[in-house]
Amino acid sequence: TTKGLKDHYKGYFTMGVAVAPRSLHGEDSAVIVNHFNSLTAENAMKMEPIHPKENEYYWKDADSIAAFAKKHGMKLRGHTLCWHAQAPSWMFKNEKGDTVSKAVLLQRLKEHITTVVNRYKNYVYAWDVVNEAIDDNNSNYLRNTAWYRICGEEFIAKAFEYAHAADPKAILFYNDYNTEMPGKRDRIYRLVKSLKDAGVPIHGVGLQGHWSVNNPPKEELEKSIQMFSSLGLQVQVTELDVSVYGGRQGGQLIQGQRDTTATFTPEMEQLQRDKYKMVFDVFRQHKDKITGVTFWNVSDRYSWLDGRGRKNYPLLFDMNRQPKKAYWDVVSFNQ
């Protein structure tokens, strides 16, 4: 094995990657072990996959990821305990199919969080407790989800309290995307500050980092890191990738074939290198505030971004799992 990403970043922060169980015994596993020292389950610990029925948990996939992390001495981030997506529909209904009361839903949330956090107590060091609870629209505050409609704002604090009770040593995160957009950032700040002020056990903010060749601007990224850490919270980049297409903010799109065979053009490559270089420069500069960086998938061979009717190339390893030029840009500070 050669010097990997994690070795270059020793003394800075852990380098993580999101995985599916299948990547742990295929050819991806060599890249994972060589370059990363932290894992996140891309899907396996989410509520629906791990808790498909009220009295039934499915542990196999999550267990295999936890065992791999332990075997290779890697850290493990838990993702995620309370989210509107990939939440099983039984959670919100009774046997008659009616919507449950707030008391019942909070009891179910407590049972879920207690059981899952307990099972991975000796594996998971940090949990994304609540994911994406803030609305994208600047005229709203919290996202209008089943959790919110049934429980009001309270489910957020409760989720953190249940997780903390189950594992008092775990580092607990609020995790979201578009954390560099001023409006949404202000709302996230308002939420995490209100939790801190109320004495809720929250220890960090996860910047997902689903970025693109157009986003985020350097100043906004730095401002987000500064704002959240000014509350005494640690910051982690939890789901990093850089789409070769325009971002969610409606920035100028790169012209390219928007189909599944679209190629990685030299123009995309250059813009992506610039973005990766910039964000890692910022991460290193703020290493006192950032405790981990995790990529969302291993190589360009597979990314969740491919599922949008077009091939993307958002990671540091190419279709053959070889380091891209952006990889060398990211480690060149430490040659």
Ligand code: G3I
């Ligand atoms: O495994 C099932 C299979 O049993 C089923 O038959 C099939 C039919 O739809 O779906 C399979 O599940 C899919 C799952 O990925 C595993 O491949 C789901 O449909 C699909 O929705 C799911 O997508 C995941 C997505 O979260 C769900 O919203 C992506 O893999 C995952 O990368 C993505 O990750 C999220 C983070 O958790 C939170 N932040 C945003 C990020 C990107 O969307």
